[in-house]
Amino acid sequence: MAPNPAHTVLWPAPHASEAVAATVHVPGSKSVTNRALVLASLASEPGWLRRPLRSRDTLLMAGALREMGVGIEETVSSSSSGAGSPDGTGEAWRILPAGLRGPATVDVGNAGTVMRFLPPVAALADGPVRFDGDPRSYERPLNGVVDALRVLGARIDDDGRGALPLTVHGGGALDGGTVEIDASSSSQFVSALLLSAPRFNQGVEVRHTGSTLPSMPHIRMTVDMLRAVGAQVDTPESGGEPNVWRVTPGALLGRDLTIEPDLSNAQPFLAAALVTGGRVLIPDWPARTTQPGDRLREIFTEMGGSCELADYGLVFTGSGSIHGIDVDLGDVGELTPGIAAVAALADSPSTLRGVSHLRLHETDRLAALTKEINELGGDVTETADGLHIRPRRLHGGIFHTYDDHRMATAGAIIGLAVEGVQIENVATTAKTLPDFPELWTGMLGV
Ligand SMILES: O=C(O)C1=C[C@@H](OP(=O)(O)O)[C@@H](O)[C@H](O)C1
Numbered sequence: 430m431a432p433n434p435a436h437t438v439l440w441p442a443p444h445a446s447e448a449v450a451a452t453v454h455v456p457g458s459k460s461v462t463n464r465a466l467v468l469a470s471l472a473s474e475p476g477w478l479r480r481p482l483r484s485r486d487t488l489l490m491a492g493a494l495r496e497m498g499v500g501i502e503e504t505v506s507s508s509s510s511g512a513g514s515p516d517g518t519g520e521a522w523r524i525l526p527a528g529l530r531g532p533a534t535v536d537v538g539n540a541g542t543v544m545r546f547l548p549p550v551a552a553l554a555d556g557p558v559r560f561d562g563d564p565r566s567y568e569r570p571l572n573g574v575v576d577a578l579r580v581l582g583a584r585i586d587d588d589g590r591g592a593l594p595l596t597v598h599g600g601g602a603l604d605g606g607t608v609e610i611d612a613s614s615s616s617q618f619v620s621a622l623l624l625s626a627p628r629f630n631q632g633v634e635v636r637h638t639g640s641t642l643p644s645m646p647h648i649r650m651t652v653d654m655l656r657a658v659g660a661q662v663d664t665p666e667s668g669g670e671p672n673v674w675r676v677t678p679g680a681l682l683g684r685d686l687t688i689e690p691d692l693s694n695a696q697p698f699l700a701a702a703l704v705t706g707g708r709v710l711i712p713d714w715p716a717r718t719t720q721p722g723d724r725l726r727e728i729f730t731e732m733g734g735s736c737e738l739a740d741y742g743l744v745f746t747g748s749g750s751i752h753g754i755d756v757d758l759g760d761v762g763e764l765t766p767g768i769a770a771v772a773a774l775a776d777s778p779s780t781l782r783g784v785s786h787l788r789l790h791e792t793d794r795l796a797a798l799t800k801e802i803n804e805l806g807g808d809v810t811e812t813a814d815g816l817h818i819r820p821r822r823l824h825g826g827i828f829h830t831y832d833d834h835r836m837a838t839a840g841a842i843i844g845l846a847v848e849g850v851q852i853e854n855v856a857t858t859a860k861t862l863p864d865f866p867e868l869w870t871g872m873l874g875v
């Protein structure tokens with residue numbers, strides 16, 4: 430886990446000299462955009478994505494689908510045609526599904542959604558699809574998807590580990606059927622199999638056999654979005670067996686979908702209100718959503734803030750005090766780095782539990798948070814499934830990010846309260862939030 434020597438560029442994290450008071454327009458959700466791209470590509474008619482997230486992960490997804498023959502037309506409009514937003518402005522992508530083709534080459538970067546959601550799509554292509562990505566993508570778990578696809582009828586060449594790089598030999602169709610998987614290392618295994626399943630000859634029955642299953646809201650997001658395009662999905666919550674999901678084969682509708690703001694990317698801005706005792710408005714916060722970031726309303730309230738959800742958005746207000754928290758983050762693991770950063774500045778200790786799978790995220794997030802916060806004078810220890818954080822007076826220094834966008838935003842949160850924090854490779858935020866530095870300085874008015 431050595432810091433990457435290529436990333437020596439340091440960004441001085443702005444220190445907040447006063448309480449923030451800002452409105453922050455947060456770009457679209459990564460998880461919704463990438464699911465919408467997959468579903469629209471598998472549909473039997475064209476569809477629209479309005480206000481999609483334009484970031485490394487979503488551009489990799491769009492690029493991969495184009496490689497396999499899907500038409501994706503990007504339009505930016507300042508008038509009422511091709512509108513991205515309800516007032517007729519912004520960005521919209523028109524998705525034109527086509528017969529999926531190989532040979533093709535897919536770069537997954539370090540995007541979990543691309544490396545897990547696309548091998549099942551590639552199994553439907555009419556030729557080989559080669560998958561490769563960043564060095565870290567070779568280490569992230571993929572065996573649940575690879576082994577399941579083989580059981581469902583796919584031919585896949587890999588190096589024997591069920592990991593990247595690999596080639597899916599698309600046969601133009603896939604049998605589908607029943608498959609057991611252990612998705613305890615990533616909920617994305619389940620989501621991946623469900624998303625393409627309406628196009629499998631027999632659909633799919635996925636039976637999760639592991640003892641834990643992280644990120645349940647993301648599985649609900651998959652189910653909701655499948656149903657919204659006409660798929661029939663049976664779930665444990667709709668009266669089915671625990672840990673079993675069934676998708677019936679059938680055609681998918683093209684949809685006109687406006688993407689919600691990314692609530693996990695709203696986290697650093699809400700944290701800024703909490704840390705500085707200020708106030709932040711996030712416009713368009715959805716009244717109902719499957720995004721895990723919605724849990725921040727409850728978590729950051731327990732840590733000292735208060736929030737008001739109105740039809741124009743979420744107003745989050747800090748009280749000037751930050752409290753520690755004892756919380757199971759298994760459902761909302763991607764919020765851990767930002768919560769750990771706030772916890773390091775709190776007036777009492779915190780225990781973050783249920784997130785051992787974060788060791789296999791963009792980096793080993795438990796190790797990285799422990800090391801970087803401690804190097805600023807903190808007192809963090811790793812547990813079997815999370816972190817103990819005892820707040821200490823922190824000092825400035827370099828905050829390494831390990832090619833992890835959420836490490837960079839976590840460091841920026843600490844920098845608000847601690848002078849002299851420098852973020853290594855803040856550009857890594859491009860994975861899901863390329864405008865982060867500008868949004869951050871804009872929020873602070875610097
Ligand atoms: O399906 C998704 O969009 C995601 C699921 C989660 O993955 P894991 O279950 O692997 O943690 C989450 O951490 C990731 O950021 C996005």
Ligand SMILES: C=C(OP(=O)(O)O)C(=O)O
Pocket residue numbers: 539540541542763790791835861
């Ligand atoms: C875990 C994350 O991403 P990925 O989709 O690459 O798994 C994340 O964004 O926090």
